[in-house]
Amino acid sequence: MSTALRKARSWARRVRDRIAPKALVLMYHRIAESDSDPWGLCVSPQHFAEQLDVLSSHGPVLNLTQLATAVQSGRVPRNAVAVTFDDGYIDNLEQAAPLLERYGIPATIFVATGYIGSSREYWWDDIERLLLQPGTLPDRLDLDLGEFKRSWELGEARTLTPEQVASSRAWRIPEPYPTPRHAFFHDIWGCLYRSPQESRTTALRNLAAWAGTTKQARPGVRPMTAEELGRLDAGGVVELGAHSVTHPSLPICTPETQRLEIFQSRDRLAEITGHRIGSFAYPHGDFDSQTAGLVREAGFLGACSTRRDLVTNRSDPFRLPRAGVLDWNGEIFARHLAELRRGKPARH
Ligand SMILES: [Zn+2]
Known part of the structure; x- marks a missing residue:
């Protein structure tokens, strides 16, 4: 290939990438106030409401299974957003769900099923x-x-x-x-x-x-029970996704253990909801090609990592990037959203 042709193709690829529809997956854990939050997992209910207000006028919001399906069919909507929560904290039901309902914003909650109904904390x-x-x-x-x-x-x-x-x-x-x-x-x-x-x-x-x-577990920090998860699923705004059983770093587990962690979490949630579970999130964001292969084999339509990037039609649905959200007010959240949209790393 001539140098001129190579340059022209590279230019065309850059233009195509710039104008291609891009989606953003947001990652939350808890909607709560906390005096001690070393991992930055908590967003206050007030700030979460302000963030949803920003999202309500931003672009289409999909749940993770809908977004993974859109990626698979090459139809990612422009400016789409997916809201996700990891682990299955009780405040997702008590604080997040009513606000999501109020703003009509769907979300996906990834549940570590071994903790369901546990009297211990994560x-x-x-x-x-x-x-x-x-x-x-x-x-x-x-x-x-x-x-x-x-x-x-x-x-x-x-x-x-x-x-x-x-x-x-x-x-x-x-x-x-x-x-x-x-x-x-x-x-x-x-x-x-x-x-x-x-x-x-x-x-x-x-x-x-x-x-x-x-x-025992502090009441506000406990994992949800099966009944509570069933109620969330029946509410229609929130979909449940799998997040392993015991929340290990999957790539350091044996292939047999990885399989059990992935398949059993799928089956437990299917048992609770009575329907198929479409999406998975890798605990700690850790995965390798074997992990991703097992998640695909288990029949999920997509899976999330914690790598900060945008989702496009060219993304691998089993390696969807996500951006963590911190306890920002609406104004700061909007700024981060704009920076993430431009592909810039958000500053804390
Ligand atoms: Zn997690």
Whole structure:
């Protein structure tokens, strides 16, 4: 091919990409106020209402299965948006659903089915409850994580005062740690993230005993029950999607475990709703080609990652990018939306 022809084709491709219809998938977790939110999972109900107000005059809003189907048929609507929630928190029913109904905006809630009806919190919330509340912990921790053991001398991380908790309210990972306890918390999170499910469950139980607490889930932080999920599904505004059973990082699981996590979460939700489940979200956004292949084999129509980008007709429906939304008011949200539309990385 001549250089001139190559240049002309590359120019034509750039023009086509610029004018091609693009959609945006937004990722939420909780609609709640929180004094401690290391992962930036919470958007306040007030801010969520303001964000929906912006979306209501933005462009067509689809649920994830509708968007995945549009990608598959090469008919992504221009300026389309899909609203998604991960995990299955109770506030999705109590706070998000009434607002979604009020604005007539559909959404997809991806549920980690092993937590349905559980009296325990999601594991990342459990360690936040154990380690980032005010109090004093023992000097030393020995944790058996199955494949490896770790020990910590806590030193200054032993104590966390109410003042330190209050002053670190706005702290979000990966900002610098406000206290040694926050560094310790993130270290424990990393160890549990890399652990197989059985080791993580045992380690969490041992961690709670070591911290001197066996408290059950905080009422506002608990996962939804099957009855509550069924009610959401019947409401018609929200569709349920699968998000594995135990919320592991799937690529580090064996192929057999990945298959169980994907297929069993599909079956549990089909049992609750009485119909087929169309979409999947990879826990932690982690997947590889084997994971994506299993999700396709399970009969889903599409799956979401957490890579920040726009969806086009050329996107792989099993690798749909998403953009996380933080606790922004309507004005800041609109600015981020415009930046995301232009393909610019949104600043926090
Ligand atoms: Zn999740």
